[in-house]
Amino acid sequence: MKPVISIKEITKIYHVGEIQVHALRGVDLAVQSGEFLSIMGASGSGKSTLMNVIGCLDVPTSGSYHLDDIDVSSLSRDAYADIRNEKIGFVFQGFNLLPRTSALENVELPLFYDRRHRIKNPQHAAREALERVGLADRMHHVPSQLSGGQQQRVAIARALVNQPSILLADEPTGNLDSRTSIEVMSVFQELNGQGITVLLVTHEEDISQYTKRIVYMRDGHILRDQKIEKPVSARQDLEKKMEEADAAAL
Ligand SMILES: Nc1ncnc2c1ncn2[C@@H]1O[C@H](COP(=O)(O)OP(=O)(O)O)[C@@H](O)[C@H]1O
Numbered sequence: 001m002k003p004v005i006s007i008k009e010i011t012k013i014y015h016v017g018e019i020q021v022h023a024l025r026g027v028d029l030a031v032q033s034g035e036f037l038s039i040m041g042a043s044g045s046g047k048s049t050l051m052n053v054i055g056c057l058d059v060p061t062s063g064s065y066h067l068d069d070i071d072v073s074s075l076s077r078d079a080y081a082d083i084r085n086e087k088i089g090f091v092f093q094g095f096n097l098l099p100r101t102s103a104l105e106n107v108e109l110p111l112f113y114d115r116r117h118r119i120k121n122p123q124h125a126a127r128e129a130l131e132r133v134g135l136a137d138r139m140h141h142v143p144s145q146l147s148g149g150q151q152q153r154v155a156i157a158r159a160l161v162n163q164p165s166i167l168l169a170d171e172p173t174g175n176l177d178s179r180t181s182i183e184v185m186s187v188f189q190e191l192n193g194q195g196i197t198v199l200l201v202t203h204e205e206d207i208s209q210y211t212k213r214i215v216y217m218r219d220g221h222i223l224r225d226q227k228i229e230k231p232v233s234a235r236q237d238l239e240k241k242m243e244e245a246d247a248a249a250l
């Protein structure tokens with residue numbers, strides 16, 4: 001089977017004044033459809049740079065990148081933006097929601113940038129995406145009326161509204177407490193179970209145990225690539241935590 005993401009010998013050099021920063025120093029990575037991958041590594045090891053290349057937000061200095069068998073480097077500016085809009089959904093650590101805007105409108109937003117108007121009814125699509133993350137009853141709330149975990153779920157719904165085949169999440173649980181982090185991981189596990197390929201950056205070992213494969217980075221390289229035979233179920237962990245809380249309350 002052809003991988004959905006195929007990266008060969010990717011480098012990325014940032015120029016800051018006179019200084020060259022080698023953020024990626026020759027990365028090879030193949031990801032099959034339906035995988036759930038976590039990218040781990042110390043701060044500065046190149047995780048976000050790699051995600052931005054994969055997400056077509058940033059162009060590498062050298063190397064090749066094929067997304068769904070399309071040579072991304074060959075694309076025009078518009079085609080590059082289209083491929084990003086149509087195939088990829090992004091989730092960030094800080095949620096990045098518009099503050100005075102309802103959950104529903106936040107989720108609809110990416111559809112205004114969809115030049116090809118693949119999705120005919122933005123509001124319907126946004127409602128469906130919010131239902132998928134379990135927030136049907138919070139559509140008209142603005143971010144300040146939602147908990148951190150709920151805000152991140154709105155952000156996941158916004159990432160889903162274009163019906164992407166790949167979800168990229170850069171430290172999506174970085175601002176959340178441990179219980180809420182597990183809730184968010186259970187959403188990702190569920191979406192992955194529905195066939196979406198998920199790549200997430202984390203530096204928490206606990207979080208990576210919910211994924212199916214861990215890629216370790218150091219100094220712009222992939223150091224190790226490990227399959228998880230039996231990922232931990234976030235849903236089961238949540239149930240266990242609830243039972244423990246109930247027992248403690250007795
Ligand atoms: N836009 C940028 N301009 C200059 N240097 C950058 C930029 N983005 C990242 N870097 C540098 O590239 C290296 C890798 O950064 P990054 O990919 O953000 O690492 P991580 O996400 O693993 O913390 C770091 O040394 C960082 O300072």
Ligand SMILES: [Mg+2]
Pocket residue numbers: 047048049170
């Ligand atoms: Mg980062």
